[in-house]
Amino acid sequence: MTRPLAGGVDLLPLTDPAAPLAWLRGDRGAVGIGEALRLTFHGPTRFRDAAEAWRLISEAATVDDPVHMPGSGLVAFGAFAFASSSATASTLIVPSTIVARHRDLWWVTRVTDLSTDQHPADSAADHVSAADLPQATAAGFWPGVAFADLREQAAPSVSAYLAGVREADDRIARGELEKIVIARQVRGSLDADADLRTPIGRLADRYLDCWTYAVDGLIGASPETLVRSTGGSVSARVLAGTRGRHPEDAAHDARARTDLLTSSKEQHEHSFAVQSVVTALAPHVTSLRTSEEPFALELPNVWHLATDLGANLGEAGSSLSLVDALHPTAAVAGTPTAGAIAAIDALEPFDRGRYSGAVGWIDQAGDGEWAIALRCAQLGEADPATGTREIIASAGGGIVAGSDPAGELRETVSKFRPVTEAFAR
Numbered sequence: 001m002t003r004p005l006a007g008g009v010d011l012l013p014l015t016d017p018a019a020p021l022a023w024l025r026g027d028r029g030a031v032g033i034g035e036a037l038r039l040t041f042h043g044p045t046r047f048r049d050a051a052e053a054w055r056l057i058s059e060a061a062t063v064d065d066p067v068h069m070p071g072s073g074l075v076a077f078g079a080f081a082f083a084s085s086s087a088t089a090s091t092l093i094v095p096s097t098i099v100a101r102h103r104d105l106w107w108v109t110r111v112t113d114l115s116t117d118q119h120p121a122d123s124a125a126d127h128v129s130a131a132d133l134p135q136a137t138a139a140g141f142w143p144g145v146a147f148a149d150l151r152e153q154a155a156p157s158v159s160a161y162l163a164g165v166r167e168a169d170d171r172i173a174r175g176e177l178e179k180i181v182i183a184r185q186v187r188g189s190l191d192a193d194a195d196l197r198t199p200i201g202r203l204a205d206r207y208l209d210c211w212t213y214a215v216d217g218l219i220g221a222s223p224e225t226l227v228r229s230t231g232g233s234v235s236a237r238v239l240a241g242t243r244g245r246h247p248e249d250a251a252h253d254a255r256a257r258t259d260l261l262t263s264s265k266e267q268h269e270h271s272f273a274v275q276s277v278v279t280a281l282a283p284h285v286t287s288l289r290t291s292e293e294p295f296a297l298e299l300p301n302v303w304h305l306a307t308d309l310g311a312n313l314g315e316a317g318s319s320l321s322l323v324d325a326l327h328p329t330a331a332v333a334g335t336p337t338a339g340a341i342a343a344i345d346a347l348e349p350f351d352r353g354r355y356s357g358a359v360g361w362i363d364q365a366g367d368g369e370w371a372i373a374l375r376c377a378q379l380g381e382a383d384p385a386t387g388t389r390e391i392i393a394s395a396g397g398g399i400v401a402g403s404d405p406a407g408e409l410r411e412t413v414s415k416f417r418p419v420t421e422a423f424a425r
């Protein structure tokens, strides 16, 4: 049951400090409170299985939704693993309560199992007020996380990364592949009782052109829209090609931007990513159009080469079936796709988990917004004795002919910044 919420409310203080569910961007977003349903998926059919499970759930649900906005009514938040072989579960979570905002419009959705639960007491009301919402709580304990191995060249994770980049360079020089995205991880630990809304709030306040998300312990702020599908209109933002920002030195920063826009290596790297999205999306849409030239997207930590795509949905597919068609793009895997996935498997000494997978939400109509899970960290299970949780952040970059391992390493440090700064003390 969805009802408009009279008056506004700050979303983040409503969600659980230890298990937050959030999807935020500027004056739009949603938070979840409690879990009504959790579905998990594994393997190569994880997206297709999730799309089908969600279609069946949506068909069977009774939805009372006078708000009629994308994201009102029944909604699931999702986080999907990058690799078909990943041990990490891909998950869809339907919160018990969702509080959402689209500019000046707020609404509340309550999800109940009508076979066992009562109708919500306020179902006859035509709106709810902030007093009817779950209790917002003030920001709590934030001890901070210090991630290890961030830039020490001698650290084992750094030398493994550099060896992977060199091998990727060699494979590209031998003509086996054109582009491979190689990533690395840094680790930290988080004390029990930490209030995760602190780093989420910092990400949302700082990364205004990004999707700030928290789903099942995956927390980040991604600038890359894998696909957005609402009311028959489809869009995506493809990113590949990066330069670190130098906000303390305007001339240096402007040079970095120009250098990015005029580098044939970066343009080449970018074109693989755009091509992969166009090829995967084309069979499912009509009137596919792209911004004419890549533009420089300015984020607090980096410049990216960016291309925006728009199209009309050409079939009765959901946003999750489009994710199934698109993942993995060459922004996170490489070109050609199958060879790049095999190379990542061979050259990265870890399971990526949900990093560079898909994170977002889907509603009853199948509309949804899905970002590539970048600039993120994944929390592990709490240690039963201490309550401490391991946290792993990941970042990578596209390797093409002419990539320099030291430069790629510097780029990962810039890409870690959103997470390392948001999780700092």
Ligand SMILES: C=C(O[C@H]1C=CC=C(C(=O)O)[C@@H]1O)C(=O)O
Residues within 6 Å of the ligand: 181, 183, 224, 239, 240, 241, 242, 304, 330, 331, 332, 356, 374, 375, 394, 395, 396, 397, 398, 415
């Ligand atoms: C793989 C990542 O970024 C991708 C998105 C934008 C730019 C990228 C690049 O320049 O390499 C990557 O393709 C990451 O942030 O971990």
